[in-house]
Amino acid sequence: MRYQVHIDTYECNSCGSCVALLPELFCLNDLSGKAELTDNREYTADKLAQAQAYCPSHCIAVAEDGD
Numbered sequence: 001m002r003y004q005v006h007i008d009t010y011e012c013n014s015c016g017s018c019v020a021l022l023p024e025l026f027c028l029n030d031l032s033g034k035a036e037l038t039d040n041r042e043y044t045a046d047k048l049a050q051a052q053a054y055c056p057s058h059c060i061a062v063a064e065d066g067d
């Protein structure tokens, strides 16, 4: 199963929780300080659910890619 991940950078408060939890998937943009995805696209449902659960702004959205 592949997933599409979207981060609402308007709602992101730059807390870094997603990066601390899953540095292989998330990083903070050097200029904006907002979360963004790394080039790693090896998402698993468990990891994405963890990131969503720990995001205080609920700004990580996940959708199945259909494959």
Ligand code: SF4
Pocket (backbone or CB within 6 Å): 007, 011, 012, 013, 014, 015, 016, 017, 018, 019, 034, 035, 054, 055, 056, 057, 058, 059, 060
């Ligand atoms: S956990 Fe959420 S609010 Fe915090 S940096 Fe990541 S995306 Fe932004």
